[in-house]
Each structure stands twice: as structure tokens, then as C-alpha cells.
């Protein structure tokens with residue numbers, strides 16, 4: 001405990017992506033594009049698409065159970081479940097409540113959080129506050145998306161980018177000196193129109209006209225979003241390092257939002273962090289919005305790219321517009337666990 005606050009950290013991670021793969025070659029058959037264009041301009045080679053009977057809660061439930069297993073925690077010990085998503089199963093009940101029921105977390109409060117692709121980091125940072133104050137002991141944070149449901153497969157500017165998946169993390173008290181060293185969040189609502197789903201809410205309820213105009217799909221000014229992303233991701237990561245009192249040389253692994261490999265490489269360059277310290281799985285999954293960072297985090301941990309004592313920087317941006325970052329001194333010895341197995 002420091003200054004009356006508990007140290008909070010991540011004690012388990014899990015992820016799940018659906019089985020169905022859509023490759024760039026598959027997309028060549030439905031829109032005017034080429035695999036070469038997609039790989040060169042984005043770094044994406046394939047993405048996963050949820051099956052007909054799968055919704056965000058299904059993907060999130062599997063990721064949640066894997067994270068709980070990794071944390072060696074009974075769902076009944078959870079105090080709260082937060083699901084970050086822009087593709088909930090339905091407006092309400094929340095996807096978090098559906099997951100709560102699926103996993104039998106009968107003692108947990110449950111709610112969704114929406115900050116688009118920054119959503120998982122927003123939810124993680126909210127969870128950290130509840131743990132630090134001692135109000136709650138164990139919180140399950142999930143980023144889950146079925147972006148295929150709001151993607152227009154006639155629009156080559158967006159359909160090449162997005163996929164479906166879910167990632168989860170269990171946030172709990174950790175040893176002092178470990179866990180969250182810094183967190184930072186921001187928003188600029190004045191530029192929200194550059195990345196939006198216009199219909200389906202109270203402003204423009206779903207109707208024959210909204211369907212006709214494709215207003216229930218993602219609309220995006222790619223160039224604007226690209227410029228914003230490079231600038232805000234690097235400044236948000238630097239801000240978190242400042243708050244934590246560390247420099248780029250102290251960072252062991254950056255887990256960025258996976259939107260475009262050119263954005264990720266630009267951010268690494270601006271930060272002065274070598275590309276081998278930056279985790280990316282963009283080629284396999286594309287942009288998973290709120291699920292992107294937790295899926296990448298889980299893979300980075302499980303593949304041994306992150307181990308106890310490492311300073312991990314997560315940073316993301318998204319619709320809103322929003323951005324968020326944090327620095328976590330990793331508290332779990334995943335190598336020791338792997339060796340024991």
C-alpha cells in the first residue's frame with residue numbers, strides 16, 4: 001500500500017478469436033482491391049469473423065473463462081465485470097450482464113463501457129481505481145467486438161480493416177512496487193464525425209432509410225484518423241511515461257491498438273522505441289477495436305514477450321475521438337509458471 005492506496009495489477013489474461021478466417025484474397029473477390037494494396041497500406045493479411053450464432057458475449061465469455069483460469073480465480077470471487085465494446089449483443093441488457101450470467105459470477109456488478117477502440121484501456125483504468133481504493137478486490141475487464149456486424153463489405157476503405165475477437169484481464173491487488181504505475185485518458189468529441197456509426201441510436205433510429213444509406217455501418221475519414229492516431233498515440237504514451245517517472249529506455253514492451261502497421265511503426269519511431277519491443281498481431285486479426293489491445297496483451301504474455309518486472313506500455317486511440325494509455329510493471333512470473341508446467 002502506498003499513500004493509502006493498494007497496488008493494482010493484472011493477474012490473468014485470456015483471449016478468443018472465432019474460427020472463420022477471411023483473407024485478403026477473399027476480399028479481392030467482393031470489392032475492388034488487392035492483397036498487395038492491403039498488406040502495403042495496412043499490414044493486414046487476414047481477419048476472423050464470428051459465426052452466425054456467435055455474438056460479442058460469446059467471444060467475451062470464452063476470453064473471460066481463459067483469463068479467470070490464468071488467474072486461478074473462481075468467477076464467484078469477482079466483484080465487477082466491465083465489458084468495453086461498440087458491438088454489444090443488443091442495446092440492453094449490457095453484454096457484461098450476459099457474460100456475468102454465462103460464467104456464473106453471481107457476486108459481480110456488471111456494466112459496459114464505450115470508448116470505441118480505447119474502450120479496453122478506459123475500462124482497465126476504471127478497474128484500477130476500484131482496486132486501488134480497496135472498494136473491490138477482483139475485477140474482470142473485457143474488450144469484445146463483432147465488428148463484422150457493422151462493417152460495410154461494399155466499402156473497400158473500411159471492410160479490409162476490421163475483424164472480430166475478445167480479450168480479457170483480471171485486475172486485482174498485487175505486490176507493492178508492481179502493477180499500474182500510470183494511466184492517462186483523453187477525448188476530443190469535436191472530431192467525432194471522422195469515425196462513426198450514424199444510425200441505430202436515438203438520433204437516427206434504424207429505419208428503411210438508414211438501411212438504404214448504409215448509415216448503420218462504420219463511416220470513416222481514413223486519412224484524418226491516420227494523422228490523429230500517429231500524433232495522439234505517441235503523445236499519450238509519452239504522457240503515461242512522464243506520470244510513471246520513467247523514460248522510453250525503461251519500456252520493455254509496448255502493446256498498441258492494432259489499427260494499421262504504418263501507424264504502429266510511426267508511433268514506435270516517434271517514441272524512439274525499437275520495433276522489436278512493440279507487439280503486433282495485426283497481420284492475423286486486423287483491427288479488433290476494443291478487443292485489439294487485450295488480445296495482443298494476452299498473446300504477448302503467453303508467448304513470453306512480457307515477464308515479471310517488465311514495464312509494459314499499452315496505448316490506444318479510437319472513435320469519440322478518444323485515447324488512453326497506461327504503464328504497468330508486470331507482476332506475474334509467467335516464465336516460472338511455464339517452466340513448472
Ligand SMILES: CC(C)(COP(=O)(O)OP(=O)(O)OC[C@H]1O[C@@H](n2cnc3c(N)ncnc32)[C@H](O)[C@@H]1OP(=O)(O)O)[C@@H](O)C(=O)NCCC(=O)NCCS
Pocket residue numbers: 032033034037038041042117156157160195220221222223225226229259260287289317318319
Ligand atoms: C484506411 C487507410 C488504410 C487508407 O490508406 P491510405 O494510404 O490513407 O489511402 P487513401 O485513403 O489515401 O487512398 C489512396 C487510394 O487508394 C484507394 N483505396 C482505398 N481503399 C482501397 C483498397 N481497399 N484497395 C485498393 N485501393 C484502395 C483510394 O480510393 C485512393 O484512390 P485514389 O487515389 O484513386 O482516390 C488508412 O487511411 C488508415 O489506416 N487510416 C486509419 C484508419 C483507422 O485506423 N481506423 C480505425 C481507428 S480505431
